[in-house]
Amino acid sequence: MLMSQIGITRVEQEVQVGVARLVDAVVNKYGRSRGKLIPMLQEIQSELKYLPRQALEYISRKLGVSLSEVISVASFYHQFRLEPVGDYVFQVCFGTACYLRGASEVYESLKSATRNTRIAVEMTVEKARCFGCCSLAPVVMVINTKTGDKSIYGRLTPSEARKIALKYSTLTHGK
Numbered sequence: 001m002l003m004s005q006i007g008i009t010r011v012e013q014e015v016q017v018g019v020a021r022l023v024d025a026v027v028n029k030y031g032r033s034r035g036k037l038i039p040m041l042q043e044i045q046s047e048l049k050y051l052p053r054q055a056l057e058y059i060s061r062k063l064g065v066s067l068s069e070v071i072s073v074a075s076f077y078h079q080f081r082l083e084p085v086g087d088y089v090f091q092v093c094f095g096t097a098c099y100l101r102g103a104s105e106v107y108e109s110l111k112s113a114t115r116n117t118r119i120a121v122e123m124t125v126e127k128a129r130c131f132g133c134c135s136l137a138p139v140v141m142v143i144n145t146k147t148g149d150k151s152i153y154g155r156l157t158p159s160e161a162r163k164i165a166l167k168y169s170t171l172t173h174g175k
């Protein structure tokens with residue numbers, strides 16, 4: 001039966017092969033050890049920017065660990081992502097100081113900016129825990145998911161947050 005007849009396109013098939021190769025390489029590097037699951041997931045995520053379900057299923061088979069255990073580990077640690085992200089992740093701190101100084105409004109402003117412009121594809125906006133720079137509240141950390149570079153923006157108003165979102169959109173589109 002053709003792959004397209006069972007709902008798998010050629011591109012999807014190539015992606016699946018690529019994910020399997022990556023997991024194979026990571027398992028070969030660390031060995032088939034349940035104790036190395038976290039560094040293996042970290043390495044897979046650093047390549048793919050998130051942990052696709054297919055990678056979790058494949059690594060569970062390779063290690064002989066149940067899928068529910070792998071998902072439980074991936075879900076427990078805040079560092080792991082189970083959904084794809086954009087080129088830039090905007091993490092809005094919702095720690096106490098930031099929350100009291102307007103984190104919700106900053107968050108809504110960023111969400112609105114991504115909804116109303118073409119930057120939606122490149123940006124992911126999410127809530128985060130305290131970054132440890134509470135005197136700058138409210139704080140947003142911007143992570144470049146390609147390079148891993150991080151930038152901190154503090155004492156933000158909703159309109160400043162929106163300008164920052166547009167600035168990163170400009171960077172992405174090279175204007």
Ligand code: FES
Nearest residue numbers: 093095098130134
């Ligand atoms: S509460 Fe936001 S940085 Fe600490």
